[in-house]
Amino acid sequence: MPSAARLSLHVPEPSVRPGGKPDFSHVGFAPAGEARRPPVDADPAEFRDLAYSLIRVLDDAGAAVGPWAEALSAADLRQGLRDMMLTRAYDARMVLSQRQGKTSFYVQCLGEEAVACAHRKALAPGDMCFPTYRQQGLLIAAGWPLVDMMNSVFSNEKDRLKGRQLPTMYSAREAGFFTVSGNLGTQYPQAVGWAMASAIAGDDKIASAWIGDGATAESDFHAALVFASVYRAPVILNVVNNQWAISSYQGIAGGESVKFASRGHGFGIASLRADGNDYLAVHAVSAWAAQRARANLGPTLIEWVTYRAAAHSTSDDPGKYRPRDEGAAWPLGDPLERLKLHLIKRGEWSEERHAQMRAEIDAEVLDAARDAESHGTLHDGPTPSPASMFEDVYKDMPRHLREQRQQLGV
Amino acid sequence: MPSAARLSLHVPEPSVRPGGKPDFSHVGFAPAGEARRPPVDADPAEFRDLAYSLIRVLDDAGAAVGPWAEALSAADLRQGLRDMMLTRAYDARMVLSQRQGKTSFYVQCLGEEAVACAHRKALAPGDMCFPTYRQQGLLIAAGWPLVDMMNSVFSNEKDRLKGRQLPTMYSAREAGFFTVSGNLGTQYPQAVGWAMASAIAGDDKIASAWIGDGATAESDFHAALVFASVYRAPVILNVVNNQWAISSYQGIAGGESVKFASRGHGFGIASLRADGNDYLAVHAVSAWAAQRARANLGPTLIEWVTYRAAAHSTSDDPGKYRPRDEGAAWPLGDPLERLKLHLIKRGEWSEERHAQMRAEIDAEVLDAARDAESHGTLHDGPTPSPASMFEDVYKDMPRHLREQRQQLGV
Amino acid sequence: MVEAIRDALDVKMAEDQKVVVFGEDVGYFGGVFRCTEGLQRKYGKSRCFDAPINESGIVGVAIGMGAYGLRPVAEIQFADYVYPAYDQIVSEAARLRYRSGAEFFAPLVLRMPCGGGIYGGQTHSQSPEAVFTHVCGLKTVIPSNPYDAKGLLISAIEDDDPVIFLEPKRLYNGPFSGHPDQPAVAWAKHPLSETPEGRYVVPLGKAAVRREGKGVTVLCYGTMVHVSEAAAEETGVDAEILDLRSLIPLDIDAIVASVEKTGRCVIVHEATLTSGFGAELAAQVAERCFYALETPIRRVAGWDTPYPHAEEWSYFPGPERVGRALLAAMEG
Amino acid sequence: MVEAIRDALDVKMAEDQKVVVFGEDVGYFGGVFRCTEGLQRKYGKSRCFDAPINESGIVGVAIGMGAYGLRPVAEIQFADYVYPAYDQIVSEAARLRYRSGAEFFAPLVLRMPCGGGIYGGQTHSQSPEAVFTHVCGLKTVIPSNPYDAKGLLISAIEDDDPVIFLEPKRLYNGPFSGHPDQPAVAWAKHPLSETPEGRYVVPLGKAAVRREGKGVTVLCYGTMVHVSEAAAEETGVDAEILDLRSLIPLDIDAIVASVEKTGRCVIVHEATLTSGFGAELAAQVAERCFYALETPIRRVAGWDTPYPHAEEWSYFPGPERVGRALLAAMEG
Numbered sequence A, B: 001m002p003s004a005a006r007l008s009l010h011v012p013e014p015s016v017r018p019g020g021k022p023d024f025s026h027v028g029f030a031p032a033g034e035a036r037r038p039p040v041d042a043d044p045a046e047f048r049d050l051a052y053s054l055i056r057v058l059d060d061a062g063a064a065v066g067p068w069a070e071a072l073s074a075a076d077l078r079q080g081l082r083d084m085m086l087t088r089a090y091d092a093r094m095v096l097s098q099r100q101g102k103t104s105f106y107v108q109c110l111g112e113e114a115v116a117c118a119h120r121k122a123l124a125p126g127d128m129c130f131p132t133y134r135q136q137g138l139l140i141a142a143g144w145p146l147v148d149m150m151n152s153v154f155s156n157e158k159d160r161l162k163g164r165q166l167p168t169m170y171s172a173r174e175a176g177f178f179t180v181s182g183n184l185g186t187q188y189p190q191a192v193g194w195a196m197a198s199a200i201a202g203d204d205k206i207a208s209a210w211i212g213d214g215a216t217a218e219s220d221f222h223a224a225l226v227f228a229s230v231y232r233a234p235v236i237l238n239v240v241n242n243q244w245a246i247s248s249y250q251g252i253a254g255g256e257s258v259k260f261a262s263r264g265h266g267f268g269i270a271s272l273r274a275d276g277n278d279y280l281a282v283h284a285v286s287a288w289a290a291q292r293a294r295a296n297l298g299p300t301l302i303e304w305v306t307y308r309a310a311a312h313s314t315s316d317d318p319g320k321y322r323p324r325d326e327g328a329a330w331p332l333g334d335p336l337e338r339l340k341l342h343l344i345k346r347g348e349w350s351e352e353r354h355a356q357m358r359a360e361i362d363a364e365v366l367d368a369a370r371d372a373e374s375h376g377t378l379h380d381g382p383t384p385s386p387a388s389m390f391e392d393v394y395k396d397m398p399r400h401l402r403e404q405r406q407q408l409g410v
Numbered sequence C, D: 001m002v003e004a005i006r007d008a009l010d011v012k013m014a015e016d017q018k019v020v021v022f023g024e025d026v027g028y029f030g031g032v033f034r035c036t037e038g039l040q041r042k043y044g045k046s047r048c049f050d051a052p053i054n055e056s057g058i059v060g061v062a063i064g065m066g067a068y069g070l071r072p073v074a075e076i077q078f079a080d081y082v083y084p085a086y087d088q089i090v091s092e093a094a095r096l097r098y099r100s101g102a103e104f105f106a107p108l109v110l111r112m113p114c115g116g117g118i119y120g121g122q123t124h125s126q127s128p129e130a131v132f133t134h135v136c137g138l139k140t141v142i143p144s145n146p147y148d149a150k151g152l153l154i155s156a157i158e159d160d161d162p163v164i165f166l167e168p169k170r171l172y173n174g175p176f177s178g179h180p181d182q183p184a185v186a187w188a189k190h191p192l193s194e195t196p197e198g199r200y201v202v203p204l205g206k207a208a209v210r211r212e213g214k215g216v217t218v219l220c221y222g223t224m225v226h227v228s229e230a231a232a233e234e235t236g237v238d239a240e241i242l243d244l245r246s247l248i249p250l251d252i253d254a255i256v257a258s259v260e261k262t263g264r265c266v267i268v269h270e271a272t273l274t275s276g277f278g279a280e281l282a283a284q285v286a287e288r289c290f291y292a293l294e295t296p297i298r299r300v301a302g303w304d305t306p307y308p309h310a311e312e313w314s315y316f317p318g319p320e321r322v323g324r325a326l327l328a329a330m331e332g
């Protein structure tokens, strides 16, 4: 019989730290095509195994295999590749802009582009995403103008958020993109509430909620799962497991002993774990969950397994807490490269067309940046008026805010 | 392919309402002796089934059967029976006192006595329970003086809580009974923190956390599970599923589609579901979890399946929302009757000895009540001094409270 | 006042499909204080339903519903249990409109019983208004009688900003002068107990003069309106009693006008003194009426302790304490 | 100031095995502001460790640890993220001693960076002190310089009551007069940057006079101490500047003594105005110094809006706004 005279505290620790040799054996990944695909109306109790496996479509050779392989057109896939490339180029430009002092802060999604870009394509117009600061791909895949996003990043005179928000905290109702909160997890129950409202109203719209591995530890995650399961809300509960919070790895959120997807089991929620670096898998799994929600069958929780290839934000230096070459060892590859390989393998793409598209995209981003910069950057050029600071606190400005605006003399 | 043109909101509803015929088929209960008993150091992933089954020891004929049957002495069991009878008699007296206006409010645990009484016996001195308002059985089984408890219920001059707390919100550090909070769920992460502290200090004490089915919906439940699993805290996470919150049934907390025990799975926490009306099962399962915790193997979550046989509190009338005869249909019987039957079957008890013990207990409760009442009741007789109202807000009374005490003129 | 609140919900639910009502025990049972009784039967389970016991979730989903376009009216069973929802209220509901450049907003009403006087002990007696009045983006409202309760609640539901709607539970079934030893009075005989049928509004941001007077201005709300009235009667002080009704937005004009007339000011609330809303009132009066004030502003409030169970009436700022402050204000 | 805070933790961890430090990113990495750097290496993983991202859980487990007998010092990564923990702080930490008749208590310290001035936008700039000062049972402390930071933090850790310890993040790396256009200054040259080695305490509840003067009393704390100093210099007003350091308990004697001397009072804080801690200060000064006051008390504070990103410097109550209030107070 085991026994310990004295207790001791277990503190999870990543398998390696700076200087060590990267190791991802704990990710527990499986060959493409292996995971089964239940019908959308299956009882979640019957596929609990799918929270512990890994749904993958693209194999190492670039072939789409297994039951989750859908009949996506080459055009759609080329568009997907373009969305991801655009997201990456946009990010690179904004990081540069931040370094140049044109804004205060930026968050890129390097390596995670497939999750947001492919998911967006599985949704319908009118559906609402409740994203975190790392889902710019949702907006880009929705075709939202880059220049509008940049205006917000620069907090310039054309910023639709009037300079109020940190960069990357976009809001775009028309694009089905809910205003990003700086507070982790809060938007998760809100997404559930939005979905409940759609159900109450007898609508056919669904919601898509977003959270990171680290933030699943937040209590609002639980609130969301409770309400989603009790009322069978038409919502997709996305968990982006990019292995890291800021400096703390997913083990500190509980990932040492379980897969995050299994958090849904205690609620009877359909729970899937999928390769987040596989555009085809993300699309197929998202479409499955969307169909389930729209058929009034309730929520699906999806853990997207991916890797945060860059720093947490421009304020962060990951070299302080993980090996600098960790990304190179990431077993699920790069989402852009994998989709590119697939398209080439299908005979629908080539290195030349790829290089050409890249050039186009670079030009597009540059144009947008020039356009946005012409309306000002954080410390340079036109800004929103200080008077606007007092607007939108309430629908109608109450007397005490009018007085304060006067005091400021604007 | 299923599809719904329009979504609709699902709102869980108990199978019957007042006037209907009680139905407990959803409880999904199993014959005694069936559930297996893993070694305490088994990997929780290997016994997930135990969250969906029901660990029972006493069968309908009063025999102790199956792998969870322990070698508890007849003396221990007679003491257990006495603890439960005392708890029930104490409750009855306090409900009466409330009706007589001797206090404002009371919460009984009728029908749930086994859970707290048997659990307490599986703990060791120095362990700390973090109870709700319905775990008076923990105190009584610890041998805590009834008169002390009554003093608190009456908020009289001898109330160790100085009249500050609602009745049933006891605190008794020496008895390993943490101060009860009126706020649901808050004590759950505190218990985890206490257990973490014990581990940090290299101690051998464990914590026992308590929550109701309704309150598992609270976000602090999640916080507790996150911390308990990440740090493998030596804590027992008890969920008392007595089928009802106040007027809302366990389905509103998520029990419609899952067993609460399975909430532990998403955290890799050992999770068991047990018959809470079976003194032997409660003791055996609690002892297993305590051993596990003390061996530094981490937390165990236990769903105790029981039934709140009376009103939620003296402020409640359950006839408004459930059939008045629902309790009679409860399939897991009455914990006192079941243990009594077992003892009689073992030849260690008789109807006569039972009647005699009852009389003794009634006298003991009456004596304690007279004693306590001699020190005052809520509206009658001596009370704690108004001056004490200003004490213990801080360790040392700060100036502004001294001023306020002066203003009150006490 | 329970009936007035239920009536307001009924009127709005009948008039506007977008109004949904939910909270712990509010569905089939109709709420522990019976404020939603009958609404589920009348409007169906998807318009009035029980919520899981998770206040943060209740507010979080209400925000989502509001963003969708509904008008959620959520109940927190006791104001003492609103704190788990504080983040959703402060960081989310209050800021949604601002941070989204008015693309999204949360037109929700959070109803919650507050205040003591029912031997509820420290977790069924609190008055947390000040932790909301400090948060820009929220409106905070508290009625003192059935007429206002219905009219203010209808205003709150129609308002496009998030409204914290505090209901003094000691007033649910009758006015209360603060004398626990006197027999309980029903609303029936009170002039403000009559609520016109159907829709009417009491606007947010307008105080009401409950008693005219020239000697001293009393700023109060909720249960303390009745206590202050009793104190004025009992001391004979010529007090002008303002029932603020809405704390944010605040009717500063009415306050200034009265204090400039009387030259004296007593502020009364049941919440703990330090950093209570009375501090804001005192600060504003001190700043705006400096030259009119003849004696120091006095605050009468709950002591800076948790609300005790047995010593409830030593804690409650009753007519005697208010009366002493009135007399002191008259003296200087 | 970062070093001073780290030093205080180091001193206490070395001295007392019961002191444990945890929070998001505080372990291996040493905290996003580096306040806990090196502590894990020095004291081991079970004395200094990373916490899951759950502020309510962080405080909840800290309470349990405190009840066990440890002295937890938990970090909330930004004060803006403390709201999820509000219930554990208000309903639990603050009341444990009271409700248990002093059987249990929670000697925890909650450290959190507050305030703006780093382009952090609305969720990295808040100053939520007033939602704590309203809660009896809590102490609320905020240093303005390295010397005090170390001494106050040691006091807080040794204190048997729960302490909210706010750290103005704009002061982490140097004093700040509120002129963003002027080059950043390091602490090195500031007289209060020297922190004696080892243990020393600055007692909770004692204000410090940062500048003596006869014209007007300025009540302030945190970053605003430096801003007020700059305002006094720039306007030439003979201001007496009180750095409150601890809001609860409050050094009311020092405040009254100063206001009675000067007859004028300006209150400055970075938090939003309405129901801010300045309201309590104004209320107390108005009540206690009524006959000494020659001109109205004035409050300078953050506007009642969320802290905006781009317009940070229009929001920040800088020396110009404070200076205007000083001049106005002198004029009447």
Ligand SMILES: Cc1ncc(C[n+]2csc(CCOP(=O)(O)OP(=O)(O)O)c2C)c(N)n1
Residues within 6 Å of the ligand: A132, A134, A182, A183, A184, A211, A212, A213, A214, A215, A216, A240, A242, A244, A245, A246, A308, A312, D024, D053, D055, D077, D081, D084
């Ligand atoms: C309530 C709250 N607590 C803390 C933070 C600070 N914070 C910002 S991002 C972050 C890490 C989040 O990690 P994860 O959820 O994994 O998302 P990722 O950044 O990896 O996409 C933390 C701790 C915050 N924004 N909100």
Ligand SMILES: Cc1ncc(C[n+]2csc(CCOP(=O)(O)OP(=O)(O)O)c2C)c(N)n1
Residues within 6 Å of the ligand: B132, B134, B182, B183, B184, B211, B212, B213, B214, B215, B216, B240, B242, B244, B245, B246, B308, B312, C024, C053, C077, C081, C084
């Ligand atoms: C935070 C909080 N919200 C709401 C309440 C009001 N309340 C008290 S008991 C209760 C029901 C609890 O049900 P459950 O957890 O099943 O425990 P049981 O009473 O059945 O033992 C509710 C809603 C509370 N005390 N605290």
Ligand SMILES: [Mg+2]
Residues within 6 Å of the ligand: A212, A213, A214, A240, A241, A242, A243, A244, A245, A308
């Ligand atoms: Mg992450």
Ligand SMILES: [Mg+2]
Residues within 6 Å of the ligand: B212, B213, B214, B240, B241, B242, B243, B244, B245, B308
């Ligand atoms: Mg229950």
